[in-house]
Amino acid sequence: MGMYCCVPGCDSVSHYKNGLRKSGYSFHNFPAWRTNRGQQISEITKARRMAWVAAVRRKNISFDHISPGMKVCSRHFASGKPASEMQTTHPDWAPSLFLDGPEVKRITSARYKRLRWRRVFAVTSAVKDQLSAVPLQAEQAMQTMDKGAVHDDGDVAEEELLQAEQAMQTMDKGAVHDDGDVAEEESTDETVAECDLCQPRLEEINRLMEENRRLNKELEKRAMGEEFLKDDTKVEYYTGLPDMEVLMGLLSCILPRLSTPTGTLSPFQMLFLTLMHLKLNLPLQHIAHLFNVNGKTASEAFSEMIDVLHATISPLVIWPSREILHATMPYQFVEAFGRRVAVILDCFEIFTQKPSNLKAQAQSYSHYRQSNSMKYLIGVTPQGAISFISKGCGGGASDKHITETSGILDKLLPGDMVLADRGFDIQDSVGLMCAEVKIPAFTQGRSQLDASDVESTRKIAHLRIHVERVIGNIRNKYTILSNKVPISFVLPCKREDVTFLDKLVVVCCALTNMSTSVVVKIQ
Structure with a gap:
């Protein structure tokens, strides 16, 4: 079965009418919105999927409803294929060529370079101060690119790109004087300024590491583990046993009878959870919240531990x-x-x-x-x-x-x-x-x-x-x-x-x- 491009006005197909496969075209699915890889990946993939939907502009395609048969061919990408999802300023991050309608703003290779350069300008305030010393040809090249001087075939004039690249190379080398020579004094000043920043940075790193250790220690105290029950008063209140020594002795007796732990709850936490439910009669759903597990896990741990305790300590x-x-x-x-x-x-x-x-x-x-x-x-x-x-x-x-x-x-x-x-x-x-x-x-x-x-x-x-x-x-x-x-x-x-x-x-x-x-x- 052949594949068709879903972009309006595009007649690209994967096979000829006689069934032979066409060469030179590739077809790509719409990007998925990935919500299980962290907030940053979720936001990027969501924005990319929205950009693809906006670029194609079909009535039967929405963010939440995209048929598996809807694909975009390689003609709509400058490099012939989509870019990586993390290259958000790349021209092929979303379809940009041969799209139906002027509403979609195309991202050309020149626009990609211009966006990349602007990010370089914003890195430090020193670069911003040097913008006034940029040669006139660099400013003219940037203005030309801002106006979108693109030829009919979608390519930027080679001379304009060459001028822009030369200007960027000049700015990357550092401050440029009117006569075009780099001042050694400014290079020395930059080195001194960098050294002056080292000490504050080290102090900030040490502060953050100390704060991280303090928070981890506090988290261990609040976690429902052995650290939480170091006080015998807590042991008696939560488990009914007189002290920690009796509790750990009980744990050592039941360990051989426990099944292989799944990793969600340790044997100590399973015993602690069970004794807490017996002692305080708290709902298992609430206990599951305290141990940061779901209700089913807590219920299974309680049932298994009662069976193990019955087989182990009933001779008492x-x-x-x-x-x-x-x-x-x-x-x-x-x-x-x-x-x-x-x-x-x-x-x-x-x-x-x-x-x-x-x-x-x-x-x-x-x-x-x-x-x-x-x-x-x-x-x-x-x-x-x-x-x-x-x-x-x-x-x-x-x-x-x-x-x-x-x-x-x-x-x-x-x-x-x-x-x-x-x-x-x-x-x-x-x-x-x-x-x-x-x-x-x-x-x-x-x-x-x-x-x-x-x-x-x-x-x-x-x-x-x-x-x-x-x-x-x-x-x-x-x-x-x-x-x-x-x-x-x-x-x-x-x-x-x-x-x-x-x-x-x-x-x-x-x-x-x-x-x-x-x-x-x-x-």
């Missing part, structure tokens, strides 16, 4: 042996129950969005909370460490059902004592394990308590409050658990029997165990 939620329990038993428990208390049980709920499935709505609806939620059974040792966390159940499930299906009964040994809230009707279930459950005596339905029951209830209530302190600490430390989570969090993970929310809760409990226990602080 561990059921201690009886020997360890006896060795670390607080004296309050020893005085009240000896060394028999193995765990303090309670349930806490996390609100979720309302699922669209009616069956899921009924299973997750909590009549006590009047909202859809997921319920978790948590076990705390007398020392205040989290030793057990169940998988999530719908908010409508009873405490007894969760206890019997969570697997915690398999961890009890004969002689162990369990402290529980009055809502836990698990005496029969725990009794099968030859263990004992202690709950407040007023759950037994009597209107008045004996003196022994009152004292026992007071002791149980006083010591069982530890688990509520731990639960409150988890919610306060990682506020994402105190707010309504997306329904996607309660969907099962791919090829796993746990949900993303289950992993998230385990991670929060493990991170809480990495800090000082609130029970120890109170004691």
